[in-house]
Structures are given as structure tokens and as C-alpha cells.
Amino acid sequence: MGAPTSSMTDELKIRQLDDYRWLIPRQGNMRVDGLIYADRKLMEDIRGDQAIQQVANVACLPGIVGRSIGMPDVHWGYGFAIGGVAAFDPEAGGVVSPGGVGYDINCGVRLLRCDLSLTEAKARMPDLMNQVMRDVPAGVGSHYKSFRLSAREVKQVLEEGARWAVARGYGSEADLDHIESGGALPGARPDQVSRRAIERGRPQVGTVGSGNHFIEIGYVGEVYDEETARRLRLEQGTVTVFIHSGSRGLGHQVCTDYLDVMLKAATRHGIELPDRQLACAPLTSPEAEQYLGAMYAAANFAFANRQIMAHRVREAFAHVLGRPWTELNFDLVYDVAHNNAKWETHEVDGTPRRLCVHRKGATRAFPPGHPDIPDMYRDVGQPVLIPGDMGRYSFVLVGTEGAFEETFGSSCHGAGRRMSRRKAKRSVRGRNLRKEFERRGIEVRAASFATVAEEIPEAYKDVAEVVDVVDRAGIGRKVVRLQPLGVLKG
């Protein structure tokens, strides 16, 4: 264990507690301590931007309990850092903040697995990637030309989430058991979602979008825990599909709309904001009730979005391989959200309390035995899906008791950026990215290679280092590592 050290970053005092924990002691207007999970190397990256200050800013919000937390993939966001977790108690004046959820409400990942042999997958990878690219719109403003929902249908999606998609033939009932919250958050209020948001969502359900969103075909390259891997049906060599997307323009508009509502509410309730993007309202206020209803509705849109894409990917495989997807046992392993705020019960100072847990760029990671974990996984813990950058690897973990005790049952969500988009693009000048990925054995398809340039592996931290910190700090447990074979970027 490294010796605890103290230092000042941008005038904030930080103290190293052990090899993987850094305390930001309560100072200034902070109501609670901040805690960042990182080893020394990751901490150097984290110190490079404003993430630490943002973790401290969140600690200033009313009604925050426990600690303001930064995961090992934490980096500079707006308002909350990306990779931030914070829980608020309504009985202590706690708040909800759209900036603590983000613009891409319920941005998340889902992982599918199938019985296709690795040899056949590798041989058919170009065809599979071409078909996925034809069948699932990706890229800036991606939308369907012939699949545009009516406003009434969008409202049904907002209410029913993934179930809406399954009821229309996109997937199976069994899928719903493998999605966080069953693929639909209760309490969604489509009537609190603006006409603009619905308008933006109409052509976009079932689309990838752009930025860091992707569809990735891969396989299990290494198993760390054979028994748990077997339970997740992720044995060595199993072919997998990762889908990363969120609530698209609909969610962005909900966040935009409610930031303004919350700015006014914060003024009215006398809440002092260290950053306006932390605009918030007391959880007991009408504004909070409206936002939570609208945010849950947008989250349901995201669940339906990923459900439709997953089904289209299954159909794409079936088309290329000439076999129905059911014959391939093309099943959903799990689907988790990265950006949301949910009501959960956690123990604080020895007492169970109903809290609103904000996770912005963080994953729920409930331990074995938790009632919110579906039956088939309850004894192993909730699957935690951690995509890496597009060239190296991704990981599947399970939640732990440690996470439940320390981080409100949360873990990291990905590698975390370490390089700005501008720097990333500058660093690829003169390089043939397509060839570089081919040399790594990865088929890349992209609506725009400019996005690929921004998303090069070196723009991200090494997700293996991030996940190792999570594993060693006990807030998640590694199960398998996935290797990419083909990536579709927006």
C-alpha cells in the first residue's frame, strides 16, 4: 500500500487514502467529502483537467449524503464530472439535477451473446459488418427514412420502454428480464416531455447516433472467473455484440428544457450553485417531480432504442448466415444505463434511506442477493458492462457488496477520455486509420471517419487499468475480457 500523501490541485486539498482511493476532504462550501477511485497513474490523468473540481462542486449541493464520488474513468464534463456518482436525501433537502444525469439520458450499453463459432464469425466479419451498417442507421442525425413514429407512438415508447419494442416484434419477452429495471422505469411522465423533444425523437428510435456511440462485434478473449462467466453464458471464445447509445435528440431536448426550469427553481429555493450546469431543485418540489417524470420517459426511449437496434443486429446476422437468430441462441446478457438518477434504498450512517442516486457516466453495480437483480443473476451479482476504446478490449464485471457499501452500488462506465477531440485528430494526421485497425484484426465501418479519428484508442485511458482499480478497490469484480472484431461508429 502506498504511503498516504497530501497535495493541492487548483487549491483543493487532496489526500491519498490507499493505493486506489483519494479523498477530497470537506473544504470551502463542500457539505461532504469527495472520493476518487484511481491509482497513481490514473490520478495523473485525472489531475490534468477539471474533474476533481467538479467532484468537489457536486459535494456543495444541498442534501448530498455519503460522499461525492469519482470513478477511475472520471473526466471533465459540464456540471457533474463524467464518471461521477452522488446521492441525495429528500428528507435532508436533497436535490435532483439534470446536469447530474447529462444530455444523453440513459445513455447505456447492452451486451448480446450468440453460439456462432469464433472461426465463422472471423470469416464472415466483413459481411456481418456491412449488413449491420445497412440495417442500423449510424452517424450524425442518423434516422430512418421509412420508420418514423407518430407523436402518439413516441408517447407510448416513453411510457413502455423496451416493452413497446418487444410487443411490436423487436426481440423477445426474455430480453426484458435482462435489462436494468426491466427496460422501463416506472413513473415516466410523457406529458412532461416537450413537443420539441417528441419531434426530435420521432425518426430516431433504433439509431446509433454519433460521438462515442457504437455497435461492436467481439468475442470473449479471457475469462477471469469461469463459474460466473458460465452463468452469464460468456465462456471463452463466445461471440458477442456490444451496443452503446442513448435517448438521442429526445433526451438531449429534455435535458435542455429542464436545465432552464431548474435554474429558475434553484434561484427560487435559494440554492447557491458553484456551476450553473448544476442547476437543480429540491426532490420534494414540483419541478423535481416534473423533471424526474420527463427524465424517466426519456430513459424509456433509450431502452426502446437499444432494444430495436439489438433486434436489427440479430436480423442482420440471420440474413448473412442464413439461419434464424433464435437458432444462434442470440441472447441478451444485460443492458445497463450510464446516465440517470434513480430512487434507491441505501444505508447511510447505519440507517436505510430512500435516496435519489445520480450516475453520470457510471454504472449501477448491485451485489449478489439484491432484489433488483433479475433471478437468473441474483446469486452472482449484477452484470456490469464496461466498453473500452474501439481498438483494444472491453470488460464484463459483476457488482459487489463493496460497491453497495462505498459507492451507492456503482462502478465505472468505460475507459474515460484522456485526450481532447482536437488533440486526437491532430495526432492522426498522415495515418491510415483503416489500415491500422485492419492490422489489429478489426473491421471498422463508420458514417464518418472523422469520428473514428476522434475516437482512436490513445484518446482514451486504458480500460484495463480503469477496471483493475475497480476490481482491486472491491467496487466490482472482473469476469471476462472481450476483444473487438468489428466496430460500427457513427
Added chain:
Amino acid sequence: MDGQELPPGVIELDHTADVGMTVEAASLEDLFRRAATGMLWLMWEQKVTGRPAPATRPLALQASAVDTLLVRWLRELLYLHEVHGFVYRGATFDTLSDRRVLADVSGLRASDPPVREFKGVTYHGLEVEQENGRWRATVIFDV
């Protein structure tokens, strides 16, 4: 930007995950125009080209302060682009004060889609100030 000069008065900011800009202009009208052009430039990574949209669009926006007004102005232009395919080309201001904008916006139907989309115009690090007769703004977009 790679191989392309940003419009006059616009500088791109380095941000780990998102994209930001500072904008300078001699007048508030020009600040709003340059901010609009700068935002589009950051999305397309070049000057947007296309055929002119057939009609101008009237915009009427209010806010409690000039920085919030700038955010609303940019959000409105993002919305017009995403939903109506109307890309800002220029603006004639009937009124532009710290709290109110009334403008006629001319637009383009862009020949190509942008390189990246902005999910939102954030309040994080937002600044609009006037110093020595020049206006200066800082805006960060969520990518």
C-alpha cells in the same frame, strides 16, 4: 481545426470530452453572428456550403441575462438544423439587448451532414462580457 481556419474572432478551446469556443466581436450583434458561425464551423469543421433556404425564419427569444440569451440563441439554431434541416447563414437583428433578441435568420440546406453533432449548449464555463468596447464569449457544447 485540421487544415481549416476557424472564422474570424473564433478560437476553439481544448476540452477533454466536449468542444468549446471563445468568440470575440466589436458589437453584440456580431458576437451573436460569430458565435453562430463558430458553432457551425465546429460541427462541420469547415464553412457550411449548400443552397439557400427559400425563406428566412423569425426568431424571438428572451432571457434573464445576455449569457443565457446567447445559449438560447445557439440552442434555437441547433434545433432548426436538427429538426428542419435549416442551417444558419446570417441574421438581421430588429432588437438585440441583454435580455431579448428579435431577428430574421437566413439559412442554407447544407450539401453535407456535419462531422459531429452537439447534444446541447451548456452553461458550464459560460461567459459573456464586454471589455474595452469589445465583446467576448466562452461557450462549451456537449458532444
